[in-house]
Amino acid sequence: MSTVEASGSGSVADLPIDAEVMGDGRLNRGGVAWSLFEGARNPYVILITIYIFMPYVAGVMVGDPVRGQEVISQWSQYAGWAVMLTAPLLGASIDQLGPRKGWLALIVGLMVPMMVALWWARPDHSGLSVTMVMLLVTAIGLLFAFSEVLHNSLLVRAAGLGAAHKASGLALALGNLTSVAALGFTAWAFALPGKVDWAWVPAAPLFGLDPASHEPERVVALLAAGIFALGALPLFLFTPDAPKTGIPMLTAFRSGAVQLVRMVATVRRYKDAAVYLVSRMFYVDGMNAILIYAGLYAIGVMKWGALEMLMYGIVLSVLAVLGGFVGRWLDAGLGPKSAVRVEIFMSLLGIIALLGMGPDRILYFWAYDVAAHPPMWDGPVFRTLPEWIYILISFSNAVFITAQYASSRTMLTRITPPDQTGAFFGVYALSGVATGWLGPMMVNWGTKATHSQQGGFAMVTILLAIGFVGLLFVRGGGRRI
Numbered sequence: 056m057s058t059v060e061a062s063g064s065g066s067v068a069d070l071p072i073d074a075e076v077m078g079d080g081r082l083n084r085g086g087v088a089w090s091l092f093e094g095a096r097n098p099y100v101i102l103i104t105i106y107i108f109m110p111y112v113a114g115v116m117v118g119d120p121v122r123g124q125e126v127i128s129q130w131s132q133y134a135g136w137a138v139m140l141t142a143p144l145l146g147a148s149i150d151q152l153g154p155r156k157g158w159l160a161l162i163v164g165l166m167v168p169m170m171v172a173l174w175w176a177r178p179d180h181s182g183l184s185v186t187m188v189m190l191l192v193t194a195i196g197l198l199f200a201f202s203e204v205l206h207n208s209l210l211v212r213a214a215g216l217g218a219a220h221k222a223s224g225l226a227l228a229l230g231n232l233t234s235v236a237a238l239g240f241t242a243w244a245f246a247l248p249g250k251v252d253w254a255w256v257p258a259a260p261l262f263g264l265d266p267a268s269h270e271p272e273r274v275v276a277l278l279a280a281g282i283f284a285l286g287a288l289p290l291f292l293f294t295p296d297a298p299k300t301g302i303p304m305l306t307a308f309r310s311g312a313v314q315l316v317r318m319v320a321t322v323r324r325y326k327d328a329a330v331y332l333v334s335r336m337f338y339v340d341g342m343n344a345i346l347i348y349a350g351l352y353a354i355g356v357m358k359w360g361a362l363e364m365l366m367y368g369i370v371l372s373v374l375a376v377l378g379g380f381v382g383r384w385l386d387a388g389l390g391p392k393s394a395v396r397v398e399i400f401m402s403l404l405g406i407i408a409l410l411g412m413g414p415d416r417i418l419y420f421w422a423y424d425v426a427a428h429p430p431m432w433d434g435p436v437f438r439t440l441p442e443w444i445y446i447l448i449s450f451s452n453a454v455f456i457t458a459q460y461a462s463s464r465t466m467l468t469r470i471t472p473p474d475q476t477g478a479f480f481g482v483y484a485l486s487g488v489a490t491g492w493l494g495p496m497m498v499n500w501g502t503k504a505t506h507s508q509q510g511g512f513a514m515v516t517i518l519l520a521i522g523f524v525g526l527l528f529v530r531g532g533g534r535r536i
Contacts, residue, residue, distance in 0.1 A: 086214030086222040088289035092206055094229025095286020099170065099199070101234035102275040103192070106368035107241070107361065108173065110350040111272040115178045116185050120355025124508050127351060128499035130189040134196040135492025141197070146204045146484070147318075148311025153300040155205045156291055162202045167284045169195050173276035178269050206290075213294045233286070235372045237278055242365040245271035250362060251435050272361050322482045327470050331529045332482055335463055336490045338399050338522025341515045342456045344494030345406065348512065349449065355508045357445055358414055363436045370446060371453045378457020382465075385458060391466035392526060398459040399523045405452040406516050410509050412445045470531040494518060 102108060113123020149155070169191050175182030214222035244261040247253070264270040322329050353359050353367060385394035411419035423441050430438040437443060471479040497518060502511030
């Protein structure tokens with residue numbers, strides 16, 4: 056595995072660093088096509104995993120948000136184990152395997168019909184059962200992780216070293232833009248009709264979708280599948296592929312396993328970086344859990360429906376963009392280590408605050424009688440003060456979690472030897488998937504033990520606290536003068 060690919064930036068191990076590889080610094084057609092792929096893939100996470108479909112599964116198909124959180128977190132744990140056992144080896148072997156686009160085509164060809172099949176997750180279980188839904192979602196999650204490894208490895212070939220950062224930034228922007236557009240279209244076309252008397256909103260859900268059968272929630276599976284299928288096509292048409300290596304598949308995977316061991320051995324020789332990477336595994340798992348279970352938690356605790364979840368997703372997806380700027384400002388002003396600690400601390404405060412919220416309760420102690428207070432506004436959603444405060448807390452979480460992703464990368468560059476950066480970023484990337492099961496497992500334990508969503512969500516604070524304390528033992532990462 057090349058050192059650059061391990062970081063998720065693309066592979067250049069088999070490429071000479073010449074003018075062709077560097078490129079002219081301009082974002083070409085191949086780079087844009089590479090970015091479009093990520094922009095088309097990310098709506099699945101927003102529509103299915105976080106805000107719409109999985110909350111529907113928990114609240115309607117399972118019928119109890121607490122039990123639903125328990126079931127989904129358990130299956131997420133299984134998915135995390137599968138990714139842990141396979142994705143790092145794929146990433147370490149990718150340079151030896153040669154061309155990637157054939158593998159990606161196979162993955163897209165499997166993922167799209169699986170997404171479409173989720174449409175038949177009917178509330179009366181006459182289509183897919185909960186177990187069948189979770190099997191599909193788990194398989195899609197595993198294939199999603201494989202697609203990330205393969206897609207990232209094509210970045211340098213797609214855009215060149217000179218424009219790789221431009222393609223990467225465009226991909227993130229497109230992912231956010233496409234997700235917000237998909238949420239907005241779903242709200243306009245399916246959720247708002249019949250609930251508001253606004254001239255620009257259809258009088259009834261488009262295509263005759265039936266709210267009583269929860270078709271507006273289920274249709275996001277078709278929407279995510281369509282966006283992914285269309286957005287993936289340019290990559291196969293315009294992005295250059297890696298050349299054939301002639302290395303047999305089993306030999307490539309054996310070589311990848313050796314590379315994994317070598318990378319880990321390299322990192323272990325540097326105490327501060329090793330402690331940092333272990334700490335990061337904990338706090339990143341905690342922050343990922345906050346994002347993954349935000350929708351499940353909101354439908355159970357705040358009693359929100361599909362329309363509220365759509366608006367919630369739109370607001371947070373738009374405002375979370377500020378997190379990148381916050382991370383940059385904190386890095387420059389405090390140094391990345393202090394920035395990460397601030398971001399973890401603020402996320403901890405956010406979780407603790409959310410645990411004290413409810414439709415008739417604000418921050419544990421303030422009982423709120425909805426009937427005794429006039430609505431905050433005349434709109435169709437978020438009419439009470441507890442809802443507004445809940446959204447503000449969630450907004451804070453979204454900003455600081457997003458900022459953490461930026462600051463964490465910067466932190467690693469400050470505490471690693473320049474000539475070993477690739478190996479460290481390799482372990483950095485691989486550790487992100489190696490313990491992806493930890494957050495779901497903690498949420499599952501907490502939910503089972505307390506029979507409440509709050510108990511499951513509270514377990515996330517343990518992961519954040521361990522990561523925060525671990526950073527106290529890391530030297531370096533201060534502000535550059």
